[in-house]
Amino acid sequence: MxxxxxxxxxxxxxxxxxxxxxxxxxxxxxxxxxxxxxxxxxxxxxxxxxxxxxxxxxxxxxxxxxxxxxxxxxxxxxxxxxxxxxxxxxxxxxxxxxxxxxxxxxxxxxxxxxxxxxxxxxxxxxxxxxxxxxxxxxxxxxxxxxxxxxxxxxxxxxxxxxxxxxxxxxxxxxxxxxxxTFTLPTCQTVYGIADMMAHVMERYFTQTQGVDITDRMCESILLSIIHSAKTLIREPENYDARANIMWASTIAHNGICGVGREEDWATHALEHELSALYNIAHGAGLAVMFPAWMQYVYTAGIDRFVQFATRVWNIENIGSKKEIALKGIHALKDFFSSIKLPINFEQLGAQKSDIDKLIDTLKINTKGKLGNFLLLDMNDARAIYEIAAKR
Amino acid sequence: MxxxxxxxxxxxxxxxxxxxxxxxxxxxxxxxxxxxxxxxxxxxxxxxxxxxxxxxxxxxxxxxxxxxxxxxxxxxxxxxxxxxxxxxxxxxxxxxxxxxxxxxxxxxxxxxxxxxxxxxxxxxxxxxxxxxxxxxxxxxxxxxxxxxxxxxxxxxxxxxxxxxxxxxxxxxxxxxxxxxTFTLPTCQTVYGIADMMAHVMERYFTQTQGVDITDRMCESILLSIIHSAKTLIREPENYDARANIMWASTIAHNGICGVGREEDWATHALEHELSALYNIAHGAGLAVMFPAWMQYVYTAGIDRFVQFATRVWNIENIGSKKEIALKGIHALKDFFSSIKLPINFEQLGAQKSDIDKLIDTLKINTKGKLGNFLLLDMNDARAIYEIAAKR
Structure with missing residues (x-):
């Protein structure tokens, strides 16, 4: 720690x-x-x-x-x-x-x-x-x-x-x-959910070892968000689900989920270029960029991705670490899809042909380097945007 | 909530x-x-x-x-x-x-x-x-x-x-x-662990429904304490385990585990009489009284005890609710024993014959009523002390 x-x-x-x-x-x-x-x-x-x-x-x-x-x-x-x-x-x-x-x-x-x-x-x-x-x-x-x-x-x-x-x-x-929040349109509800989950995950995916209590806390908030999100899709006026989601948004980002560890924030930086260019919702962009980032970086710390898969998504600990890690990433993507979040450029309304523009402003805003779990340069960033651009 | x-x-x-x-x-x-x-x-x-x-x-x-x-x-x-x-x-x-x-x-x-x-x-x-x-x-x-x-x-x-x-x-x-905390004697380390677990559990055992996020957070802190406690028994100078335990003690009692729910605190009240009478460590008394309280009250909200058993102690969800709940309570007792905590009056140095004295001061300090998960009177309190007095 x-x-x-x-x-x-x-x-x-x-x-x-x-x-x-x-x-x-x-x-x-x-x-x-x-x-x-x-x-x-x-x-x-x-x-x-x-x-x-x-x-x-x-x-x-x-x-x-x-x-x-x-x-x-x-x-x-x-x-x-x-x-x-x-x-x-x-x-x-x-x-x-x-x-x-x-x-x-x-x-x-x-x-x-x-x-x-x-x-x-x-x-x-x-x-x-x-x-x-x-x-x-x-x-x-x-x-x-x-x-x-x-x-x-x-x-x-x-x-x-x-x-x-x-x-x-x-x-x-x-x-x-x-x-x-009862009357929020579904899209705003789910964009919010993607945003708060990203706030937890930017802290969860770390190379810092021995931070069990913060890991567990991150996982508990993710589990609770997933549970309440499924309820809200069916029952937008379910008070307890709205209340759990509302409190989750706060503790996801007041700092308690990040104590004792390096945080990442590459996905936020990658997303900011999308919402700046297209004026789309930050949460929508995060839902597309987070799984793409994961797919690109997971081998740099596979044990953490295995933990994410088994503890958050209840994936059985059977098969190779790579298989388990990928199942976790797919489970996140499937969950995002199930609550009507976009998971690729097309669903987001972004163009693959704009990747050069995204990289141009990203380079200015990040001075060419971003992330912590895996330090990324502009070639890495381009590769991640390309993953996100796949259908 | x-x-x-x-x-x-x-x-x-x-x-x-x-x-x-x-x-x-x-x-x-x-x-x-x-x-x-x-x-x-x-x-x-x-x-x-x-x-x-x-x-x-x-x-x-x-x-x-x-x-x-x-x-x-x-x-x-x-x-x-x-x-x-x-x-x-x-x-x-x-x-x-x-x-x-x-x-x-x-x-x-x-x-x-x-x-x-x-x-x-x-x-x-x-x-x-x-x-x-x-x-x-x-x-x-x-x-x-x-x-x-x-x-x-x-x-x-x-x-x-x-x-x-x-x-x-x-x-x-x-x-x-x-x-x-590297040089703390084992007894002080484990009394501290019982105290912080009790702080979480006094909040966890509630009749309030729809507080999934606080439930999950309580469970995450308990899981982390249990994990680090097992390490510390073997390696008292393990920095990360000491650090996780130290931070757990704080968030167990700064209020975050209790948001949105009724708390109980009967076990603390029952214990205070023991540590006042015998001048024993509060944590030692809690390790004895918490499982005794659980055994007495669990049927008043059995679903919560089933959740405790399955999520915190990984008990399989097979058999009657009563069986699963009791397995959870026994798992807590076994864990306390495994880290050298007392689990009954004899191990604590308390006397069954003093129960009248305990009840006398408890009555003054609580005005005769305590608890929230199940509201207890002095007959209930006596019965719980009697469970704790069994070997």
Whole structure:
């Protein structure tokens, strides 16, 4: 086991009828003028935005609103949010939505207190050393941004999709009511499932030895996600399945699954180029890229793939290690297919002929190297995209 | 799944050669004059105390020391610590040791800022609403007090052993170096293992339905503890096994295993009377009482006991539920025996003839009712003690 630091201070308020606590919590964490940040239709249409505005009005909390966050949030709206937040002298950011809204809110929270261009954080020119407090009302379990120190923003000029992390932008609290997710379209539900499974698997596939407890924890979360996903496909309003999935998204990415080990994150990097180029859902891209990455790298640490196959997919420990490992990878692919996730470029709407473009931006964003389980260069990345492009 | 709040803000600094970070961390968390609280022999003998004193001297941090904490920490030393801390105007408490030292430090940290008798907290007369910051250097993985909001103190007058919890007494940071545990005697290692397994199982055995993710997480931690325990019996200086056990003790009791469900805690209450009466190790008492409690209650929720047997102990799902459940309970007992834990009163050094005494104090401490999986009265408690008294 490697040395580690772990600190996950976010307060989670989880369950039915928890939205009403938002105003009291904002006050408790020092907010008196709030920038409410949200997406487009659903927060308004569902009445959630109005409900939260009423809570604030009843408690005499001032607020301004900025909607319009799209999947794969972009720098332009972050600049707008920074300008609005400064002009209105807000001292608290509340994100209502999923990972895209929360990530955009995090960039705004750091950017408001920084005198230069916020994109400098994403270029690695400066590090975040303070930010306004951020909180979330989660409506889409997927990215785990409600409990993570991470944010991913796309710069439209050049379509550069970049991620950073800082403890200053970890939410102070997150309200999580699974009932809010009852009406999610199936595609959003399953994209979220692919995203959270990928967050666990990026940590699970490691060369670090002797980390049994983190291995077991990763496996337990995957098993639980698989179980609940199968239920949700049949019964989208099953509360317990929605609740298990919602909590899984958080602990998949608050860091607890990665303690004591090297993590990988190659698949996330490979995927970011796809969602930047095609503006597709991150989770959809991950469902295609993860099995492709696995197929390319599994021989570099076959025992871990055998463990994955036997413990997560209940594959019998019979035959060669290679056979067992491949059965595990196929089981993951079959599972993704069974819950209507894409598993190749065609199903994703990506083109094999675009691989050169993908490699071009990947090279810029990764400086030509990525991954940890197996260190990949651009030839490896090309080979993995080619696997993903097969039907 | 039930509604829940979860917040675990302690910063964990885990691994080899992490002790040296203590002075910097104390400063970071606002400490300038520290009360160092510790046990008796080992912190001195191992050189750990001197090492930490040197770190403080090098960073010009003032400190006073109070040693002498015994297993099952008592009110008298807490009064001493409160008096010393006030006299010396300390603003930070550092516990060096295991659960007993940390629990004593927590009571001191709350007591220093409270004008009345600190025992009022344990009588439920007042609640803690502030405390000095506490940090720990953990030397004995067992109680999970390094990441929990709980403390258990025994009032010697009447031998009343009581536990309370408050977010104000959760450690701000905990330094955890598994190498410090290499020299633990086998008995202390295995008592710790029983304690942390009990912390998971008090949460696992619930009547709450639809909490698959927490079930799976509990099972994963139990599996990992069992695996590492078997290694440690053979190889007490196996770093990875020590590290897995140390981290297990923390997450077994920081609350993550209990989210979304009713917990039980009857076994802890039953055990506290044993360790208060005989001054035995809490973990030893738990190893005796947990299987006895299980044997008494398992028919009240047999499916959960079947799940425990099949998922944790790999018992084949063949035969009646009752048979499978009992096989699981026996597997736990056999495991405890295999790592040299006591499994009955005789091995523990307890007397069947003392059951009346145990019931007398239990009745006072629990107001006559305990547990949640099955609500127990004093007749039930007597029956469970009688099961534990069988050879």
């Amino acid at each position: 490697n040395n580690f630091r772990f600190c996950s201070p976010t307060e989670f308020i989880f369950g039915k009828n928890t939205i009403c606590k938002v105003a009291q919590l904002v006050k408790q964490y020092g907010g008196s003028k709030v920038l409410i940040h949200y997406g487009n239709k659903s927060a308004k249409k569902s009445g959630l935005l109005t409900q939260i505005e009423n809570c604030f009005q009843n408690e005499f909390i001032e607020y301004v609103k900025l909607g319009g966050v799209q999947p794969n949030p972009i720098d332009e709206l972050v600049y707008k949010g920074i300008e609005l937040g400064r002009k209105e002298k807000v001292n608290f950011i509340l994100a209502i939505g999923g990972g895209s809204v929360i990530d955009s809110a995090k960039a705004i929270a750091a950017g408001i207190l920084y005198n230069g261009d916020f994109w400098n954080f994403f270029e690695g020119i400066v590090t975040i050393n303070h930010a306004l407090p951020i909180a979330t009302v989660l409506t889409l379990p997927a990215a785990g941004s409600e409990g993570s120190p991470n944010t991913v923003i796309t710069k439209t000029d050049g379509m550069l999709k970049r991620g950073i992390g800082s403890s200053f932008i970890r939410p102070v609290f997150s309200i999580m009511d699974p009932v809010l | 039930n509604n829940f709040r979860f917040c675990s803000p302690t910063e964990f600094i885990f691994g080899k050669n992490t002790i040296c970070k203590v002075a910097q961390l104390v400063k970071q968390y606002g400490g300038s004059k520290v009360l160092i609280h510790y046990g008796n022999k080992s912190a001195k003998k191992s050189g750990l105390l001197t090492q930490i004193e040197n770190c403080f001297q090098n960073e010009f941090i003032e400190y006073v020391k109070l040693g002498g904490v015994q297993p099952n920490p008592i009110d008298e030393l807490v009064y001493k610590g409160i008096e010393l801390g006030r006299k010396e105007k300390v603003n930070f408490i550092l516990a060096i040791g295991g659960g007993s030292v940390i629990d004593s430090a927590k009571a001191i940290a709350a007591g220093i800022l409270y004008n009345g008798d600190f025992w009022n907290f344990f009588e439920g007369i007042v609640t803690i609403n502030h405390a000095l910051p506490i940090a720990t250097v953990l030397t004995l993985p067992a109680a999970g007090s390094e990441g929990s909001p709980n403390t258990v103190i025994t009032k010697t007058d009447g031998m009343l052993k009581r536990g309370i919890g408050s977010s104000f007494i959760r450690p701000v940071f905990s330094i955890m170096d598994p190498v410090l």
